[in-house]
Amino acid sequence: MEAAAAHVKLVGPTGGMEGFLGSIGVRFMIDGLEAGERFSLVEHPMSPRALAAPLHLHTREDEYSFVLEGRMGALLGDEVVEAGPGDLVFKPRNQWHTFWNAGDTPCEIIEIISPAGFENFFRELAEVYADGGDGGPDLARFGELCARYALDMDPESVPGLCERFGVTHPLA
Secondary structure, eight states: OOOOOOOOOOOOTTOSOEEEOSSBEEEEEEOGGGGTTSOEEEEEEEOTTBBOOSEEEESSOEEEEEEEESOEEEEETTEEEEEOTTOEEEEOTTSOEEEEEOSSSOEEEEEEEESTTTHHHHHHHHHHHHHHGGGOOOHHHHHHHHHHTTEEEEGGGHHHHHHHHTOBOTTO
């Protein structure tokens, strides 16, 4: 895949396609194609006390979460961290992790994904949730999506995470 020619891009506060990932939102700001596949950038708005995802492990990419607003909690392996505005949390590939809104007010983070490509998982996951309506996502389709993006996911971790960190998630 050939990268697009470099150009100036301004993404305003309401720019970029948005979607819903089951428990948090996503706004696509810079796609990998625009950045020579080196990285992509998305924004994740999170409702108070929302768990973003089950424990999961990326095999292809690293993630960097920069907190814009609110408090973000993260479980990185066995370590728990809490980050506030201006903090950056590194989530390396091949490490089990998850994250959540650790506060009672909205939380917004910018997620840098390197190398690019995983932003397309979010794009496809938003479609899976949109297609599922109030019944939630098609679990077989969700499993195929995780496999295609080399993402190990542990849905059975959700109830324990919700109890441990005082958060909510549709799978709980």
